[in-house]
Amino acid sequence: MLSKTLAMRWLVVLSVFIGLGFGSSTPAHADEFSDAVQALNADNNTDKAAAIEALSATGDERAATVLSALLNGTLFYRQSDGLVVLSKESGNVTILIDPSTMNEVADVSGSEAKKIRINNKLRGQLKGVLGALTLLSKDADKRQNAADEVFKANDPSMLPVLQKAIARESDPDVKGRMLRAQAAIILEYSEDTAARLKAAQTLGEFTDPDISALLGKIANTSTDPEVKKLAKDMQDSVEGRLAAWSFLGNLFQGVSLGSVLLLAAVGLAITFGVMGVINMAHGEMVMLGAYTTFMVQDVIRTHFPAAFDWSLAIAVPAAFLVTGAVGILVERGIIRWLYGRPLETLLATWGLSLMLQQLIRTLFGPTNQEVGNPSWMSGAIETSTGLVLTYNRIWIIVFSLAVLGMLALVTRKTMFGLQMRAVTQNRAMANSMGIRSGWVDALTFALGSGIAGMAGVALSQIDNVSPNLGQTYIIDSFMVVVFGGVGNLWGTLVGAFSLGIVNKFLEPYAGAVLGKIFVLVGIILFIQKRPRGLFALKGRSVEG
Amino acid sequence: MKKTMKILAGAGAIAASVLTATAAQAADTIKVGVLHSLSGTMAISETTLKDTVLMMIDEQNKKGGLLGKKLEAVVVDPASNWPLFAEKTRELIEKNNVDVIFGCWTSVSRKSVLPVIEELNGMLFYPVQYEGEESSRNVFYTGAAPNQQAIPAVDYLLSKDGGEAKRIVLLGTDYVYPRTTNKILRSYLHSKGIMDADIMENYTPFGHSDWQTIVADVKKFASAGKKTAVVSTINGDANVPFYKELGNQGIKAEDIPVVAFSVGEEELAGLDTKPLVGHLAAWNYFMSVDAPANASFIKTWKTFIKDDKRVTNDPMEATYIGFKMWTQAVEQAGSTDVDAVRQAMYGQTVKNLTGGTAVMNTNHHLSKPVLIGEIQDDGQFDIVWKTDGEVVGDAWSDFLPESAKLTADWTFPWVCGNCEKPLYAAQ
Amino acid sequence: MTHQPLLLRIVKEPMAVSLLSVLILAAFLVPMLNLMLPSDSAFHVPSYVVTLLGKYLTYALLALSVDLVWGYCGILSLGHGAFFALGGYAMGMYMMRQIGDRGVYGNAELPDFMVFLNWQELPWYWYGFDSFGFAMLMVVLVPGLLAFVFGWFAFRSRVTGVYLSIITQAMTYALLLAFFRNDMGFGGNNGLTDFKDILGFGLQTDGMRATLFFLSAMAVVTGYLVCRFIVDSRLGRVIVAIRDAESRTRFLGYRVEYYKLFVFTVSAVLAGIAGALYVPQVGIINPSEFSPANSIEIVIWVALGGRGSLTGPIIGALVVNYAKSYFTGALPEVWLFMLGGLFIFSTLFLPKGLVGTKAISDAFEEQRLRLAKFLRPYDYAEGGEGR
């Protein structure tokens, strides 16, 4: 069985050479090609696997198109006669194309065509085959991808075509990846000790967890003592460098968690920290922000699908306005009757949070709503070192700092900020100076709520958007605000990031649950040391 | 003194209202209790099942009801609060006099209901896949037992089609269902020649959101040169960040397939599934199954819920089967009396929505087919594997030494949910 | 005037008299109506109502314990659910041991959840729970000790106000996470359940239910008397002084931390007892009892009933929980609107809680004066004010 597959692979390689050597395919290939394509519509996976091999063996350059369509789920067959077709989305219309002629098949409607199903095994096979087929592609990106796929497949039959590709490669980056793939194959499958040692050396240069694993495997299983030893040494050196990267990764995760905590807490730092309202409905404001995002995306999806990438840019101010308006209503309707009775606000806002949850549940249903990531927030900066910086996390870190910065500007540099501080410090004095403290209260509460809503936009990108969203964050938010010191924005910032980072560095050692327990116990002990939080104001006693 | 008396009287009046409310109302309808959380953390999953029951009742009433009477739903909200489940069960049976209850999702809610339903001799239909290790005289389990979900899924992973996995990672949320399931699976894997060195087991808390470390560990575990697969019993909300992390770290389904037992159409509805294509789930039902019964069920559901985007899932089918069986058993027994209906339940058959027939066994578990699906980019599953026939649900796993010796059979001569020998020796 | 016997002082308060007499009456009457009357009698109290009321009463005791620290000493604990749950777990552990070999696996040594998780032997902290006496000791000792240690650190460091509230919340949250872990050996998320009996008496018998109800009612009465004794003593006046002007109290030479520690510990013990009575009546104890939301809810019962009075929290707990039971059954889809609305309404319009509401308190005040004149006419002839 193995030899048969190998033989097939050789055929592929051979045919690629032929293809390259003789330019474009000849008509003689056409029938063979369309037969092979037609065979893909087999009843079972074993036959499909054979058909894939056969199709790639034709060496036809259209094979890559068909096979990648199969991989991406855009290869269909016509129900009436089983004709295999490619499908292309063009606006809202699906166009079906005959792969042999690349002409549109006019008489097929979308619903009549059925997708050709594949499973994981076929997917793996397809990727390997496509890797070999595209190693010599004109597109450098494709070649790079192919080199990575070949490295992952680590299949000795690909060595010749790989070597050929290396010889032709001009792009140093792509070449490096090809060399890596080559070294991996040699190290694992070659019989030549010298070549293997050299390969191990080459691999030792990379800082990549996959390579570390490969070296580790060789170090454990190789019968050649020299290779074994070098592989072990090289693995140690790779691991050493990886440790530094993993530290960076941990740090990033910690900062990222910190930014989430900061976002969740910063609105509370206003409503609770500045105004003294024990705002249990804060989490629901975050939730309202997330649902606003959902609504915005829903409208955009149905009416302006092209503008989807802008959805968050619209959702941020929209969420601010919606939750800010809710904030004003809540302040004018409930909170304003409760100043001077801070503990009572706990009761009223708890009731409010129950009602808001139920309201959302009644309006939108209890299930998760789908909020999509715009393209600029999908994916990640992936380095081969195993350090992955996802774009959504990076943007959330940036966003959280921007929100805090903006808030600091508003409170420090604007007239409203001045009035806000005046009212919270001495209401009677502020009143006598002509500040309408009622409106300042309402706007302050609206500001805190609006910021919570903006946080909701960001959190909708990483969490489930459901009526329970707010409950997930409320406790952590209070922890952060209190840990940092009530009424101190700087404290909230430092508190959020230090809790995030400590949590992430504890986790690998203690596990997720114990890590969190340690953080909580840490907060309890820390408060013993500094009973007024991280950044408490010191001063003489006024009433003693 | 007069006012004191008034207050005493007031207190008495409240007590009296509690009392009178319990007085039985005239039984001109057949009452069906619906015990699913409509608020709190579990509302996200359970509300759908409440609506399913209401839909089934609606359908039944359109057909003229049952035994010439209309069905009446009594919906209560146990609010994801486990002791409240027990209280509400008692309320449904003692105060509302319901004839049957459809309800519960989590194991802990069922465990909470169990003593009450047994004491009052009620009847509960439990529609969710669970860890097994239970057979109550008063509960019918219409979801999958481990041998109807977990074991076939592992069989698939070990098969040629599934990629012939040689190393298995068992990831789960730290509660009883994953713990038990994994215990069973470990023992099963041993029997298949996969030893402890090739099994990794890891537990995380509910709602765990940072999977970097664990996914990296899986990756490392997988790079030992043997084909590796992940069996996930990760619960609900934690799945989204888990799959995202898998994608981020470049683990594709064809490298390390993940088969999940708690991820269905409803869970995927709030998620962009493009990065998840190819990962697997094992259930007794998928919405994508092409069968006339399924098509009509989906249509009825969408009309009932007035939302064209709503999906159907496995626990809904389990509710459907349970409800159908109950109505058939009531008709056969000619009464809603719990004991009579229970006897009529055994051997009751209902056509599955996916084809084939579900049969209620005397251990109160169903025989059902098992399907394995791959996640598609549209949030649906593509069925890649299916058992030949129906699998009989086991109350007690054959792969746990303590429970292998136990038998559940509620008919003569056993009449027992956890016995080593029959209660009545068969002469 | 402060030296009158406790009972005499209580007798002068119609609100307390009414409440206590209703409780004591119910303690005897409800079990009797449940046990002695045939179930078709109009006055028969169904078992369902007995356990339900019993559950409310344990909540009332819990609310009383929170009121003692919050209403009288100004310590807003957002973690009292933890003491309640610990008491409950101690009771649950005893009942788990009582199951013996009647579990589904018939293992006399280990509880079921340990059997199927392959535990080989009983962890050391389960030792002793076979004994009822030991378990009862733990019911008061574990919450008491936790409160003592926690309070010792927190009060000595002078953590006050919202900082204290948040660290009590952190405490219960940490315990929640810890008890969720299956490795802890407390049954993880499923907690402890499937209880059979206490001291050999079946839990599911009407007799046991009636007994538990009786005990719960009497526990509330006793809890009231204990709290009343404390708040009427000089110590009670000191803790109110601490609530109103903490540093003034310090400068008078009182060690505020000792006083706080005392009430906090007493309160935790009361909460633990409430938990121990709660678990056999609801049949399950699991980590969700530790959830911070539960503790917040207790505070809300107290606020709604009226803090700083001992009748208020009892009434608050009964009213809120009755409303919850009623609404979740009668209006399952919208009951959160009702409950949330009730909280907002009562904060806005009943700032002193139900018992502080003018209409109600006026009625009682009138009674009080009439009663006082009846008892001690000479005091009032002089125009003096009774305490």
Place this chain on the structure above:
Amino acid sequence: MNKPHASNTILYLDGVSVSFDGFKALNDLSLYVEEGELRAIIGPNGAGKTTMMDVITGKTRPDKGDVIFNGGVDLTQLDEAAIANLGIGRKFQKPTVFENHTVFDNLELALKGHRRPQSSLFFRLSGEQQYRINEVLGIIALTDVHMMQAGSLSHGQKQWLEIGMLLMQDPDLLLVDEPVAGMTDAETEATAVLLKDIAKTRSVVVVEHDMVFVKSLDCRVNVLHEGSVLAEGSLDVVQQNEQVIEVYLGR
């Protein structure tokens, strides 16, 4: 001013400094009060008067310096309760009484001894103690309102109640912060008489703004400025002091 030996004083502050976030509230403050002395402290706002009180009563720990009571007890090592029980009573600037307690109960709580929770749980007032409370009620002229809630007293009555509570404590040293703020002239006069009377049996330190009142006390005066003592002597003497006139009286 010459520095006496600590053992000869009731209160001995030497070189005491306190700073809050860089602001020097007390700057090398030295102050000595002899046993049985009545002493007035004056000074502009922010001179450090209240901080000085905080340091003496254990509320604030000094960064450096000695604070010694009764010739040998180092107050910097003790907390408020211990210091109060040593025999130092403090009256706050803003009258601080237990508003929800009756006047009687306020005095009873201040009664000397019985500070431990155990004993207070089972405490019963003896006849002697009852007599003492009635006596103090008479001194502070609140006998008629002894069953009223302290919160409903007038401002002046609250000031007197607080002084009464200090008397109940039976301290050796009384620290009195602005006792006549918000009082009528008649009340102020009566207060001066009361304080002078108290000073016959114990040491009293009075912080005050009201010059008429300070004059009526007829005692040694310290002028505090920017956290240290600017001048000491009789009121007449310090009023002549150039520096004092410049920083305080002159403006």
